[in-house]
Amino acid sequence: MENGKNFQLDEDQHEQLNYLEMEKKKMTDEFNSQRAKMKELFLQKEGELLKKIEENNILVDQITKLKNELDDTKSQLVVDSIRLESDFEVEKRKAEEEIASLQRLVHETIEESSSTRSLYDQELTKLQSYIQYLQKEIEHLKIENSQYQQQNTNQEHSLAPSVVINACKGFAKKLGADAFGSSDEKNTEKTQEDVELLRSLVEPLEDQIKALKEKLRATDEQLQKCKECSHLIMEPGRSTVQTSERMILHNTSTNTSFDMQKSDNLICDMCSNYETQLVKEQQNVAELKNKLQKAEKAAERHKEELIKEIGFRKEMEEKWSEKREEHKQQVAELTKITDCTEQDLKELKQYFNEATKEIKTELSKLTKERERIYQELDKLQKENEHLVGKYTIHSQQLQSEVINLPNTVEELHELVLKNHQDLIIAKIGKEQAEEKVNNLESSFLLLRDQMELNIQERQAIEHSLEQEIKNLSRHADKLERERREFVAKNVDVTENEGKIMELETRIKELESEKGELKTRVYSLQQELQTTETVQRDFVRLSQSLQVQLEKIREESDTQVRWQHEEDVDECPNCRNQFSTSKKKQHCKHCGQIFCQNCLTRSVQSGPNLRPSKVCDVCHTMLVKSSAPYFSKEPPMT
Template sequence: MCANYEKQLVSEQSKAEAARDRANMLDQALKQATEELEGVRSVHDETVRAWQQARAAAHDHAAELAAAAARADHELQRRAADADRASQRALHHVTLLTVDRETLQKKLDSLERDNAMLMGQYIKMADEMQNEIIDLPDTVEELQEHTLRLREQLIFCQIGREKAHEAENELRSQLLDHATLFRQQEAELASLRTQLTNANEQLEQVATEREQMRELADKLRTSTDLTEQLLEDKKRLQAEMLELRTRVSALQQELDNSEKVQQDFVRLSQSLQVQLQRLREAECEVRWQHDDDVSECPECHASLPTNKKKVHCRHCGRIFCASCVSGTVPAGPRRVPARVCALCRTLLQPHAPPYFSTGPPDHA
């Protein structure tokens, strides 16, 4: 019997060592799973924060560019319309001035030709008159009449010359005014062309900004796709985190059960050592105890009655109280139930829970 107890003790100690090793492995696995979970959670939180900051910055920049492009487009359209209207007005004025200038030039040429012709006729007539033989009238009355006619002709010639000179001066003044106005219109036209060039440059700038907005829109779509992917990754990571938590909970439960089993094995080992020592000491004694030799239960130390027959364990022969020998095992060929103590029941029924265990360990 001592040899059986020693074998069972060694077996239980081996089981306790195996349970301790398994508990250590489960503890390491729990720590590793916890570290992985914290790492995944940290990476996920950092990625989400970076994405949110980038998305907010891109959204604000896109809104600013859109507002600036709208303002620039409106201003460009207004300036283009103003430049178009001013260009049309300037072109119309230049056309009118050109026509007026040509008309005045024609008039001036005509007056100069008329003046030249008159001057030529005057010189011709002067030469003719100078070469002509003067035939003066014979009478005073005829001479006076001829003098009056010559004076009238001279007056008419002076008046015509003055009118021609005034017309020439007026035409020259108008021509100068039109030339000045023409130069002003040309300057305005050059200014409008400069404004049109600036407007075209602004239009190119707006086109560049629109291209930038298009690129930002593409980036925003890419960011949206990345957001959806991050959300999917977040869901997947949450599912994995939930699974890891479940595994951690299961591992923690297994660790708790292993610790309980280890503690049970330790108590069993200690109890078996004590019982083995008692059995070794009892090898030289009679195993069946006499009623008068025992006054209290060796298990719970309850006082035993003296006026009743005391209860013996049918396996080890020791005396216990009724509650401590409540277990039964089949005995003999007829398999009659025999009352035994908790230790003997544990030894005789290996698959039964240990006598010091209150219940089976929980399983996840």
Template sequence: MNLMCKEQNSRTYTSRKKVSKLNNELDDCKSQLVVDSITLESNLEVEKRKAAEEIATLQRLVHETIEESSSTRTLYDDELAKLQSYIQQLQKEITDLKHEKNQSPHHLSQEHSSLAPSQVLNVLTKGLKKLGESIDVDSKKPQEDSDVLSSLVEPLADQINALKEKLRATDEQLQKCKECGHQQVTQSEKETGDQSSQKHVQLDATTSTNTSFESQKLFGCDMCSNYEAELVKEQKKTSDLQARVIACEKAAERHKEELLKEIGFRKEMEEKWNEKKEEHKQQVAELTRATECTEQDLKELRQHFNKVCSDMKITLGRLTHEREMIHHELQRLQKENANLIGKYTICSQELQSQMINLPDTIEELHELLLKTHQELIMEKIGKEAAEQTVNTLQSEISLLKDRITNDQQERKGMEESLDLEIKALRKQIDQLDKEKRKYLLNQEKLANAEKSNNDIVTDQKKRIEELSEIVKTLESQNTELKTRVSSLQQELDTTETVQKDFVRLSQSLQVQLEKIRESDTQVRWQHEEDVEECPSCRTGFSSSRKKMHCRHCGQIFCVVCLTRTVMSGPNSRPSKVCDVCHTLLVKSSAPYFSEAPPTMT
């Protein structure tokens, strides 16, 4: 019995150790699964956020590129249409000028010399303004592709250089016109001094224009040929611009296709990523459900095991106590039996060895018989009681043996059931190990996918940085071009204003010259009562504003307008003269309508 109890206790102890070990392994698996699920969810959230940001960035870049390409194309189409219209207009003007030249050479020379440069400058001014507006529009939208932007910058630089050349040529022509006008003024004074005033009044406009620009007939023809050459150059530049626009459109289409491919690849990667994400979510959910089920089963098994252990402890304690009691009772009975056997043998031996001394009388024999009979009855009663006690003890021993066998059978059944449960738990642990390995494999795949995605993201970031650098450089180039265009615009505006002033002042000069020619036929000295206002500033005379005579032409001016002095006479006395007379008398001085002496070419 002691050996059986020890063996049972050792088995129970080993089973407890196994169950505790399995519980520890299950707790470790549970904690590992929880940590892995948390890390997986965090990684999935981070990757999802990164993928969403990258997709949004790429979509924004695609939209900006598409809008930029479409806007660039429309701008170039508009610029080409405007240039073509300008070229057609210039060609039409040239044909009209040629036709008018064939009809009236004098009128052609005058109109061509006075109007053609201004029209050309107006056209160039409008072109520069529109080019500046197009550059402003382009600078507001940063380009992404260096090829497209370089193709935008090159034609602008070419056009700016061409406009510079045109401005230089126009400036030279203006200087030539100024010089020719100044020389023609001096010649016209000598040739037309004897003509009548009525003829000058009737032919005022035609004579003044013919005498002032008669020497520019051949120069006008040269200007027509120059304009034709410039138109040919502009047509060539327009064809070059059209070729560049076509190349830009092709590059834009190519980049658009590349962006569409990139968008498709991104969408495919996003779909795969979502599929993997859903699969991992399902796997995590399944692992979570399996873990919860395993925890519930383990909890139930633990409760059942604790209950069985407590029952077994109680039963074993009770059986041990009963076994000890039975053992003590058996020892007592064995001692009593041994005592009884010993007493009986002693008594039998004593009786055998004892001499039978029977009484001699009958009464004593009767008394002895009665006494012996009573002792025999007492012995029988004691024997029956002892036999009854032995029978009860034997029945109790048999009952205890039956109970022990039943307990042993129950213990075997419990051990078998525990072995089955342990095997089932081991199977579950093996299954959990397989799922764990599968989860680790999926996590490794996810890490590889994350690494590849990070590589793609870094490449895209590098590309975006490169494009941003290109955009910055191109923006700086655009700002430089804008400053250059603004400076050229200012130069063109100043040139245009100078030309307008030149035309206006040349007309005033012609009027003054006509007045000088008319003055040759009459007395030059004006009387003070005949003049009420200054002919130069058109300001009325008063007591504070005195009348002063020009010492050369004799006209009356105010003090403010009569500031020029000329040395006259043998003593070189200073004499007050007007601006026109100062220009006529001092040949080395600049014209009165100019700020600097004319350049000699």
């Protein structure tokens, strides 16, 4: 019985040992697998930590790069804003100066156009009055032509028509040839022709006056001879004198009739010349009117263009002001954005530094924990090896040894209790190992969660930075578009400046054309004035000469040339009454009595060249180089 019980106890112990060995083997397998898993997890975590460190370094580099780019963009934006403001100020100042110059040019062109219009109106009125005057002169010449024809039919004995017609002939030739010349050579030729005309007009008068003087002397001699002779001789003498005078007058009348026949043709030529001159003047007036209308249209067109240009400049100024305000707002927004980004960068940098510090501390902790785990693993491995060695030794010993079961139940109970205690110790070691594994897994999970949080934060930071980069790129594109628009506007400004230059050149051309028209109008006015003065002088000369010749003719036929003091009571020139106290003075040439104011001229006569007082008419006839008595200026030589 005791042997059977001992054998049963040995079997039970053997089963327990097998069970314990199997449990131990399972525990070692589980421990080895858990150790392998822990090693793999540790290596994986270490690789992930290295990747995180590399990614953090890359993020640091990207953040520094983005910060540098932000600094560059900020400085570039500041420089661009300053440059844009300076360019805008320069362009605005140029635009203001150009607008002021354009407004000044507009006012000047308006004033000049109004002044030129008034001048053109005055010139047109003058030309119209001159045309009317020429028409009146033509009518007057036609009347004189009819009168001369009547005088030719009546055969009046006169010396004035031949002289006047000869003078008219020369003057008509002069007017027909050089009435409206504009050059200086023609003016000098006109002055020379004026002198020649006056000489040709005065010389026949002098010849006729000399002939009249000789005639009067001959008549005086004949009268003196007749006084000495008897009445019988005096009568045939008078008859002979009268016949001789009649012959002379008949000769002069034939000469005048011949000259009158010539003068008709000359007057007709003068009329035709006047008509051609009138046609030319009318054509000139029409041309001036057309030019005036064209100039007014051009001035209005330029005025409209300048008004449009001023409006365009105002619109450009308004747009520039709007763009300037927009740029200011954009610069303010960009400064705010840059400040915000700088603040965000500072916060990110601070957060990154804190995160790096925390990660470094965690890494240091993890490295320490890894070293500790390595040490524990080594220790466990050593213990395992030791246990395996012990187990193998113990198993070998057990296999080699003979199972010596205790013989007594008490010893068997002690052995069971000992094995049970060893099993409890092994379970406690297993539980401690599992607890360590659980702690490592929990720390691993915490580290993984923290790493995931760091990854999410990094992704959020990257996303925000990408959004900021996109915003900055969009803003840079917007600034580039604005720069292109600014360049296009600069091109438009240059084109407008070219148009302004063209308008200025056109205005200068119009001003030069206006100056040429002014000079032409001035030359025409001067020619009109000279022709009017010459015509007036010619009319006055012809009238005064005709009157003087009529007086001389009448006086030569009726009375002697020397006037007696008691026969004359007033001056024939100024019609002032003579005073009884003063002695009346005679002209030494014609013998008429004049007042002291009208007898101021003197000529040298005789072999001793004594000064003799003469009247204005006689002075004009005696002194060839002097001015005519009806004119204040001497003749041009």
